[in-house]
Amino acid sequence: MERITEYLRADHHVIEDWLAQSRAHGFALDAFTQMRKVLLRHIAVEEKVLFPAVRARDPGALIDARQIKIEHAALSSLLVPIPDLALAAEVATLLAEHDAREECAGGVYERCELVLGDASFDLASRARGVPAVRASAYLDRPNLRRTAREALEAATRARAP
Protein backbone atom coordinates (compact mmCIF):
# COMPACT_ATOMS: atom_id res chain seq x y z
CA MET A 1 0.00 0.00 0.00
CA GLU A 2 1.28 3.36 -0.96
CA ARG A 3 0.12 6.89 -0.21
CA ILE A 4 -0.42 9.20 -3.18
CA THR A 5 2.49 11.46 -2.29
CA GLU A 6 4.82 8.43 -2.07
CA TYR A 7 3.74 7.62 -5.60
CA LEU A 8 4.34 11.25 -6.65
CA ARG A 9 7.74 11.43 -4.93
CA ALA A 10 8.81 8.31 -6.84
CA ASP A 11 7.66 10.05 -10.02
CA HIS A 12 9.91 13.02 -9.19
CA HIS A 13 12.90 10.66 -9.15
CA VAL A 14 11.97 9.13 -12.50
CA ILE A 15 11.62 12.61 -14.01
CA GLU A 16 14.94 13.75 -12.51
CA ASP A 17 16.69 10.64 -13.84
CA TRP A 18 15.44 11.11 -17.39
CA LEU A 19 16.32 14.80 -17.26
CA ALA A 20 19.82 14.01 -15.94
CA GLN A 21 20.25 11.46 -18.75
CA SER A 22 19.15 14.02 -21.32
CA ARG A 23 22.02 16.27 -20.16
CA ALA A 24 24.67 13.67 -19.35
CA HIS A 25 26.65 13.63 -22.62
CA GLY A 26 25.63 16.62 -24.67
CA PHE A 27 21.90 16.60 -25.30
CA ALA A 28 19.87 13.37 -25.65
CA LEU A 29 16.49 14.07 -27.23
CA ASP A 30 15.06 10.60 -26.46
CA ALA A 31 15.70 10.97 -22.73
CA PHE A 32 14.25 14.49 -22.75
CA THR A 33 11.14 13.22 -24.53
CA GLN A 34 10.73 10.44 -21.93
CA MET A 35 11.07 13.05 -19.17
CA ARG A 36 8.47 15.24 -20.87
CA LYS A 37 6.02 12.36 -21.06
CA VAL A 38 6.36 11.45 -17.37
CA LEU A 39 6.30 15.11 -16.25
CA LEU A 40 3.14 15.97 -18.20
CA ARG A 41 1.35 12.99 -16.72
CA HIS A 42 2.69 13.83 -13.23
CA ILE A 43 1.28 17.36 -13.46
CA ALA A 44 -2.06 15.93 -14.59
CA VAL A 45 -2.14 13.56 -11.58
CA GLU A 46 -1.47 16.45 -9.19
CA GLU A 47 -4.00 18.78 -10.76
CA LYS A 48 -6.75 16.28 -11.57
CA VAL A 49 -6.47 13.73 -8.76
CA LEU A 50 -4.52 15.07 -5.77
CA PHE A 51 -5.52 18.74 -5.52
CA PRO A 52 -9.27 18.30 -6.17
CA ALA A 53 -9.42 15.56 -3.50
CA VAL A 54 -7.66 17.81 -0.99
CA ARG A 55 -9.83 20.79 -1.89
CA ALA A 56 -13.01 18.74 -1.51
CA ARG A 57 -12.03 17.92 2.08
CA ASP A 58 -10.58 21.30 3.04
CA PRO A 59 -11.01 24.16 0.55
CA GLY A 60 -8.39 26.29 2.33
CA ALA A 61 -5.67 23.67 2.68
CA LEU A 62 -3.76 24.44 -0.52
CA ILE A 63 -2.39 27.79 0.55
CA ASP A 64 0.13 27.95 -2.30
CA ALA A 65 -2.18 26.52 -4.98
CA ARG A 66 -1.77 29.58 -7.21
CA GLN A 67 2.04 29.40 -7.16
CA ILE A 68 1.95 25.65 -7.85
CA LYS A 69 -0.37 26.19 -10.84
CA ILE A 70 1.90 28.93 -12.16
CA GLU A 71 4.92 26.64 -11.90
CA HIS A 72 3.04 23.78 -13.60
CA ALA A 73 2.06 26.12 -16.43
CA ALA A 74 5.63 27.42 -16.70
CA LEU A 75 7.08 23.88 -16.76
CA SER A 76 4.54 22.78 -19.37
CA SER A 77 5.39 25.78 -21.55
CA LEU A 78 9.09 24.83 -21.46
CA LEU A 79 8.12 21.42 -22.89
CA VAL A 80 6.65 22.96 -26.05
CA PRO A 81 9.64 24.20 -28.15
CA ILE A 82 12.21 21.97 -29.80
CA PRO A 83 14.52 21.23 -26.85
CA ASP A 84 18.27 21.52 -26.52
CA LEU A 85 20.84 21.36 -23.72
CA ALA A 86 20.17 24.92 -22.56
CA LEU A 87 16.43 24.31 -22.40
CA ALA A 88 16.97 21.07 -20.43
CA ALA A 89 19.04 23.07 -17.92
CA GLU A 90 16.20 25.59 -17.55
CA VAL A 91 13.69 22.80 -16.95
CA ALA A 92 16.04 21.31 -14.33
CA THR A 93 16.32 24.65 -12.50
CA LEU A 94 12.58 25.23 -12.36
CA LEU A 95 11.83 21.61 -11.51
CA ALA A 96 14.31 21.55 -8.60
CA GLU A 97 12.61 24.57 -7.04
CA HIS A 98 9.13 23.23 -7.71
CA ASP A 99 9.76 19.71 -6.41
CA ALA A 100 11.36 21.13 -3.25
CA ARG A 101 8.21 23.20 -2.62
CA GLU A 102 6.16 20.01 -2.86
CA GLU A 103 8.48 17.67 -0.95
CA CYS A 104 9.94 19.84 1.84
CA ALA A 105 8.97 19.46 5.50
CA GLY A 106 5.67 21.28 5.93
CA GLY A 107 5.40 21.55 2.13
CA VAL A 108 2.56 20.84 -0.28
CA TYR A 109 2.67 17.03 -0.07
CA GLU A 110 2.80 16.91 3.73
CA ARG A 111 -0.10 19.32 4.00
CA CYS A 112 -2.11 17.28 1.46
CA GLU A 113 -1.52 14.09 3.46
CA LEU A 114 -2.73 15.74 6.67
CA VAL A 115 -6.01 16.55 4.94
CA LEU A 116 -6.36 13.21 3.14
CA GLY A 117 -5.66 10.71 5.92
CA ASP A 118 -6.42 7.15 4.80
CA ALA A 119 -8.08 8.35 1.58
CA SER A 120 -4.53 8.84 0.33
CA PHE A 121 -4.21 5.08 -0.37
CA ASP A 122 -7.24 5.04 -2.70
CA LEU A 123 -5.95 8.14 -4.42
CA ALA A 124 -2.67 6.37 -5.12
CA SER A 125 -4.55 3.65 -7.02
CA ARG A 126 -6.49 6.31 -8.90
CA ALA A 127 -3.20 8.01 -9.73
CA ARG A 128 -1.76 4.76 -11.10
CA GLY A 129 -4.77 4.52 -13.43
CA VAL A 130 -4.30 7.98 -14.97
CA PRO A 131 -3.47 7.49 -18.65
CA ALA A 132 -0.45 9.02 -20.35
CA VAL A 133 -0.95 12.57 -21.58
CA ARG A 134 -0.81 12.69 -25.33
CA ALA A 135 2.12 15.02 -25.99
CA SER A 136 2.06 16.99 -29.21
CA ALA A 137 5.07 17.39 -31.46
CA TYR A 138 7.69 19.94 -30.42
CA LEU A 139 7.06 23.33 -31.99
CA ASP A 140 9.60 25.19 -34.06
CA ARG A 141 8.37 28.74 -33.64
CA PRO A 142 9.90 32.01 -32.48
CA ASN A 143 8.63 33.61 -29.26
CA LEU A 144 8.25 30.33 -27.36
CA ARG A 145 9.51 30.51 -23.77
CA ARG A 146 12.94 28.93 -23.40
CA THR A 147 14.03 30.08 -19.95
CA ALA A 148 12.59 29.40 -16.50
CA ARG A 149 12.37 33.15 -15.82
CA GLU A 150 10.43 33.94 -19.02
CA ALA A 151 8.15 30.95 -18.51
CA LEU A 152 7.39 31.92 -14.90
CA GLU A 153 6.78 35.55 -15.80
CA ALA A 154 4.38 34.62 -18.61
CA ALA A 155 2.53 32.08 -16.45
CA THR A 156 2.25 34.62 -13.62
CA ARG A 157 0.85 37.27 -15.98
CA ALA A 158 -1.66 34.78 -17.35
CA ARG A 159 -2.89 34.08 -13.80
CA ALA A 160 -3.02 37.59 -12.41
CA PRO A 161 -5.28 37.55 -9.36
Ligand SMILES: [Fe+2]
Ligand atom coordinates in the same frame (compact mmCIF):
# COMPACT_ATOMS: atom_id res chain seq x y z
FE1 LIG B 1 3.89 19.75 -9.16
Ligand SMILES: [Fe+2]
Ligand atom coordinates in the same frame (compact mmCIF):
# COMPACT_ATOMS: atom_id res chain seq x y z
FE1 LIG C 1 5.22 16.96 -8.24
